[in-house]
Amino acid sequence: MFEGPIQDLIDELSRLPGIGPKSAQRLAFYMVKAPAQDARRLAEAIVAAKEGVRFCRDCFSVSEGELCRICRDPGRDPEVICVVEESKDQAAVEKAGVIKGRYHVLGGAISPLEGIGPDDLRVQELLDRVGRNGVREVILATNPNLEGNATAMYVAALLKPLGVRVTRLASGLPVGGDLEYADEVTLGQALEGRREM
Amino acid sequence: MPLYKEQGLVLRSVKLGEADKIVTILTQGSGKVRAVAKGIRKTHSKFGARLEPFTHVTLLMYRGRNLDIVTQAEIITPFQRLRASFDLITAGETMLEAVDKVAEEHERNVRLFMLLLAGLRGLDAGPVDAAAVAESFVLKLLSLSGFHPSLAGCAGCGAPGPHQWFAAGQGGVVCPDCAESDAGRVSAPAVAWLDALQHMDLAGAGDMTPAREVRREARAMLYGFAEYHLDRRMRSFALLARQPDPVLAP
Ligand SMILES: [Zn+2]
Ligand SMILES: [Zn+2]
Numbered sequence: 508m509f510e511g512p513i514q515d516l517i518d519e520l521s522r523l524p525g526i527g528p529k530s531a532q533r534l535a536f537y538m539v540k541a542p543a544q545d546a547r548r549l550a551e552a553i554v555a556a557k558e559g560v561r562f563c564r565d566c567f568s569v570s571e572g573e574l575c576r577i578c579r580d581p582g583r584d585p586e587v588i589c590v591v592e593e594s595k596d597q598a599a600v601e602k603a604g605v606i607k608g609r610y611h612v613l614g615g616a617i618s619p620l621e622g623i624g625p626d627d628l629r630v631q632e633l634l635d636r637v638g639r640n641g642v643r644e645v646i647l648a649t650n651p652n653l654e655g656n657a658t659a660m661y662v663a664a665l666l667k668p669l670g671v672r673v674t675r676l677a678s679g680l681p682v683g684g685d686l687e688y689a690d691e692v693t694l695g696q697a698l699e700g701r702r703e704m
Numbered sequence: 705m706p707l708y709k710e711q712g713l714v715l716r717s718v719k720l721g722e723a724d725k726i727v728t729i730l731t732q733g734s735g736k737v738r739a740v741a742k743g744i745r746k747t748h749s750k751f752g753a754r755l756e757p758f759t760h761v762t763l764l765m766y767r768g769r770n771l772d773i774v775t776q777a778e779i780i781t782p783f784q785r786l787r788a789s790f791d792l793i794t795a796g797e798t799m800l801e802a803v804d805k806v807a808e809e810h811e812r813n814v815r816l817f818m819l820l821l822a823g824l825r826g827l828d829a830g831p832v833d834a835a836a837v838a839e840s841f842v843l844k845l846l847s848l849s850g851f852h853p854s855l856a857g858c859a860g861c862g863a864p865g866p867h868q869w870f871a872a873g874q875g876g877v878v879c880p881d882c883a884e885s886d887a888g889r890v891s892a893p894a895v896a897w898l899d900a901l902q903h904m905d906l907a908g909a910g911d912m913t914p915a916r917e918v919r920r921e922a923r924a925m926l927y928g929f930a931e932y933h934l935d936r937r938m939r940s941f942a943l944l945a946r947q948p949d950p951v952l953a954p
Contacts, residue, residue, distance in 0.1 A: 524719065525722070617943075619943045620800065620939060621939065624942060653787065653793065656787065657790055657794075660793075681747045684748050688752075690754045692752070692753035692759075692784065695782075
């Protein structure tokens with residue numbers, strides 16, 4: 508424990524995702540030792556990002572304008588929506604170049620242990636969008652972990668009565684891996700999701 | 705650093721740094737253990753799905769000063785069916801959260817381990833009412849942890865019931881003479897429902913569903929009692945209380 512502003516900085520840093528108390532301490536002392544203009548530039552970049560970044564009106568992805576680049580693009584099929592947890596997941600899926608439709612960013616995943624329920628996510632907004640735009644297919648691309656799967660199940664149950672096709676990203680063997688190292692859950696899902704050749 | 709082998713149930717995992725996670729495990733012989741699983745978030749990690757919450761695993765770990773390090777994990781039971789239903793997951797998460805709150809690090813508690821294993825098996829069997837299994841589990845966990853709620857005789861003087869007052873701070877139902885100012889009125893069916901959940905085995909609890917009103921009242925009593933004695937907020941109660949979710953009903 509330190510005194511005054513340095514401890515405040517450590518406390519703030521250790522609240523960031525992925526930063527433990529030790530890393531927070533190291534970063535804080537690095538920043539304090541760095542030239543004053545470096546510290547100012549970092550602080551300004553954080554504030555500028557916070558104030559400058561907006562979220563797309565339709566898909567809630569980070570966006571410079573009212574609508575993001577993808578939602579503005581008339582070439583992107585508005586009848587196919589790929590649902591992701593965070594903007595960074597959208598970026599990862601987009602890089603694969605397979606989705607010709609648009610996205611919907613939920614803003615996280617349902618996690619009872621973190622106190623995050625469906626009402627804390629943009630689920631209703633998704634349902635509204637599907638009802639409004641004559642959507643044909645919703646692809647659920649939440650993370651393949653417990654929270655992501657729970658979220659996908661929940662959202663799918665709400666979407667199905669709307670008569671829309673609901674698909675889930677396949678789970679299974681990582682490309683480039685060896686079968687013998689696969690655990691039974693992963694292998695089981697790969698078998699369930701097998702396809703005709 | 706000493707290497708040791710344990711079997712355990714994965715309670716939760718939180719992200720650490722770029723690609724790691726800290727997993728919390730209730731082990732059979734070493735109590736609650738917090739350990740780092742390196743590289744687990746990479747899609748080609750050797751851990752795969754082995755350290756996802758609910759999984760029953762055997763582990764090889766290095767004892768660290770603060771956190772241990774998982775070097776190997778093998779699945780004993782994956783509890784696949786539990787993972788395939790939203791209601792079962794929600795019910796299971798209540799079990800995990802409650803266990804995480806009462807378990808002590810590196811303090812052997814075989815009975816708690818066996819209780820959680822039975823609870824997860826109860827859910828994996830696909831009960832009709834998942835929330836009832838979780839609520840029965842919470843009652844058993846409270847008893848095991850020294851907070852046994854009195855649901856028949858008065859918690860103050862032992863006078864035989866049924867009683868119409870309930871106070872978490874006094875330890876359960878109380879007679880009119882013992883009831884303190886924070887005691888609340890409760891109905892006989894709600895007390896009877898909790899009493900049944902307390903005595904029923906976990907597998908049987910899932911076959912019963914009470915009337916809505918009875919359940920709402922019993923939940924208020926149970927959740928309040930649990931949070932009072934665990935001295936923590938139980939975050940998962942918010943989602944459990946929605947079950948059975950009319951939105952998700954088939
Ligand atoms: Zn957009
Ligand atoms: Zn009394």
